[in-house]
Amino acid sequence: MAVLDAFDPARARDRNWIERVPPAYWVLGLLLLVMPAFAGDFVLYQIMGWTFLLGMIALSLMFLAGYGGMVSLAQMSFAGLAGYLVAIFGDSAITAISQGWPWWITIPLSLALTVLAATGVGWLAVRTEGIYTIMITLAIAAAFFYFTRQNYDLFNGFQGFNTILPPHLFGVDWRAPVPFYYLALFWAVAAYAAVLYLSRAPFGLALQGVRDNPRRMAALGYNVTAHRVAAYAFAGLIAGIGGILLTWQSSQISPGTIGIGPAIDVLVVAVIGGLRHPIGAFLGAFIFVLLKTFAVDVLISLGLSGERFQLLIGLCFLAIVFFSPDGLLGLWDRLRERGLRDPLTGRAKDDR
Amino acid sequence: MTAETGLALELRGVSKRFGALAALSDIELRVRPGERRAVLGSNGAGKTTLFNCITGDFPPSSGAIRFFGEDVTSFPAQERIRRGLRRTYQISLLFTGLSVLDNVYLACRGVSRGRFSFRRPRASDALMQTAEELVTTVHLQEVRNTRVSDLSYGQQRQLEIAMALSGAPRFILFDEPAAGLSPTERRELIAILTGLPGHVGYIIIEHDMDVALRVSERVTMMHNGRIFKEGKPAEIEDDPEVQALYLGGAAHG
Numbered sequence A: 001m002a003v004l005d006a007f008d009p010a011r012a013r014d015r016n017w018i019e020r021v022p023p024a025y026w027v028l029g030l031l032l033l034v035m036p037a038f039a040g041d042f043v044l045y046q047i048m049g050w051t052f053l054l055g056m057i058a059l060s061l062m063f064l065a066g067y068g069g070m071v072s073l074a075q076m077s078f079a080g081l082a083g084y085l086v087a088i089f090g091d092s093a094i095t096a097i098s099q100g101w102p103w104w105i106t107i108p109l110s111l112a113l114t115v116l117a118a119t120g121v122g123w124l125a126v127r128t129e130g131i132y133t134i135m136i137t138l139a140i141a142a143a144f145f146y147f148t149r150q151n152y153d154l155f156n157g158f159q160g161f162n163t164i165l166p167p168h169l170f171g172v173d174w175r176a177p178v179p180f181y182y183l184a185l186f187w188a189v190a191a192y193a194a195v196l197y198l199s200r201a202p203f204g205l206a207l208q209g210v211r212d213n214p215r216r217m218a219a220l221g222y223n224v225t226a227h228r229v230a231a232y233a234f235a236g237l238i239a240g241i242g243g244i245l246l247t248w249q250s251s252q253i254s255p256g257t258i259g260i261g262p263a264i265d266v267l268v269v270a271v272i273g274g275l276r277h278p279i280g281a282f283l284g285a286f287i288f289v290l291l292k293t294f295a296v297d298v299l300i301s302l303g304l305s306g307e308r309f310q311l312l313i314g315l316c317f318l319a320i321v322f323f324s325p326d327g328l329l330g331l332w333d334r335l336r337e338r339g340l341r342d343p344l345t346g347r348a349k350d351d352r
Numbered sequence B: 001m002t003a004e005t006g007l008a009l010e011l012r013g014v015s016k017r018f019g020a021l022a023a024l025s026d027i028e029l030r031v032r033p034g035e036r037r038a039v040l041g042s043n044g045a046g047k048t049t050l051f052n053c054i055t056g057d058f059p060p061s062s063g064a065i066r067f068f069g070e071d072v073t074s075f076p077a078q079e080r081i082r083r084g085l086r087r088t089y090q091i092s093l094l095f096t097g098l099s100v101l102d103n104v105y106l107a108c109r110g111v112s113r114g115r116f117s118f119r120r121p122r123a124s125d126a127l128m129q130t131a132e133e134l135v136t137t138v139h140l141q142e143v144r145n146t147r148v149s150d151l152s153y154g155q156q157r158q159l160e161i162a163m164a165l166s167g168a169p170r171f172i173l174f175d176e177p178a179a180g181l182s183p184t185e186r187r188e189l190i191a192i193l194t195g196l197p198g199h200v201g202y203i204i205i206e207h208d209m210d211v212a213l214r215v216s217e218r219v220t221m222m223h224n225g226r227i228f229k230e231g232k233p234a235e236i237e238d239d240p241e242v243q244a245l246y247l248g249g250a251a252h253g
Helices: A023-038 A041-068 A075-089 A103-125 A131-150 A177-200 A202-212 A214-220 A224-250 A260-273 A279-301 A306-323 A327-340 B047-055 B077-082 B100-110 B126-137 B153-164 B183-194 B209-215 B233-238 B240-247
Strands: B009-018 B021-031 B036-040 B062-067 B085-087 B171-175 B201-205 B218-223 B226-231
Touching: A023 A041, A023 A177, A041 A075, A041 A177, A041 A202, A041 A224, A041 A260, A041 A279, A075 A103, A075 A131, A075 A224, A075 A260, A103 A131, A103 A224, A131 A260, A177 A202, A177 A224, A177 A279, A202 A214, A202 A224, A202 B100, A214 A224, A214 B077, A214 B100, A260 A279, A260 A306, A260 A327, A279 A306, A279 A327, A306 A327, B009 B047, B021 B047, B021 B226, B036 B209, B047 B085, B047 B171, B047 B201, B077 B085, B085 B153, B100 B126, B100 B153, B126 B153, B153 B171, B153 B183, B183 B209, B209 B233, B218 B233, B226 B233, B226 B240, B233 B240
Parallel strands: B036 B201, B036 B218, B085 B171, B171 B201
Antiparallel strands: B009 B021, B009 B062, B218 B226
């Protein structure tokens, strides 16, 4: 993926932004755009739709962990909070709690409150480092899970909310497979582009500087805490958008969505994809969704009972992490590097 | 306390204690603007501690430090950086996950206004241009888009110098910049140091007498946390006391 990272200001000066997009992106983009022409509803809605949304939530973690060096297990909680807020402020089958406000209040308000919550969690979490950040965000995720399960006044307890539907904007049923596919694709691409853009903006560069050496960044005159907290806020926004879409996709939200299992799934997705580049989050999500969806069928076709499908998923993750600590991206990088090496001397072919 | 005017750096009675250990005792140091000074001394003589006191990485136990006439003794490190004081570190404190250019860009941006920006710099951005120029100054233009973790040790030391040069420095502290460099890299380092603009003064800590005497106008000798000799490179080299203590035994070890 080094080709995606490469940013050469001297070369970029002569070209506009369209020419700067690598060819691989054009192929992938075209493929994703015309996919509804040949893919079935199941693939569009379940496989691709879920990939985009889970990818966005994993992307929010990739941004924090890859650029900021902060591993947060609370990203699924932010996604779930946004979903819950949409259900509480907007419409659902639980009319006793849902306020039924119009979407143009509900959605911005939910996202704003989610960002606020993420900022608060970030403000707490940035006081810690490494394993303690993981612990504190895990504690927050667990607390939120049990709170939603036991609180019936606001979160409707164990059952949560159902029949949470996207607004019928422009007369389109956004939950129909093809419109939802494009809706999820649009936001996934937007989030991806935003992360990529920010990673090269002064804020993103400074965040990476903070990751590598916070003391020196402070000595250079940067506010380390402010950069870290702002990263949490931005990651919370991405997770929140993903969470709202995820809630619309399944049309329900309940404590099961935000439990410890799903929280760790997000980490697994980000790690198997690779934390070095934002595309890793979506790669990881794609593999994860494929495994979750087809592991049972694979086992049954092998003459085994489908109950052990989690075992197959676990083995696949083990294999990926074992062969490449950098996830799929690292695997790709190493294969590419090997392809560029001279098989006899072992030296790089295009020695720049 | 009367301040001598027209000095870049003035230390008066600076001491630093770590518990019972006196790392620095009663240091008096005066450096003119644009002056190039070498600080020599064996291990544990207090050279790096002296730098840490000057930069504010940790404050002295007693004494006063003036930077261009201003008393900076109680200032935090970043305030001193804003006033044009820079340093390099013995151990690498670079941003290893970023490219060479980005490292220098961050250093340039740190001393400028608007550090907290979400907008990407354009290629014509003034700071980006400055960063490019600095990268060229230290002969790293070939590897400017290479990740720092992929650089050789010598290149990392050169980058360390480029970062110290960012944002119009008035005075730089070089902490053993030649340590671990190959002979070729040493020659390049000497060329970089002697090629610095005339108004930029520096203090260089260096074990290698050859490098130290070639890039400095005056030499300060330290021993056991005290300054015991100061003079021109030739005087220091010929001084019998210095030879006995430093050049004779441990110097080239």
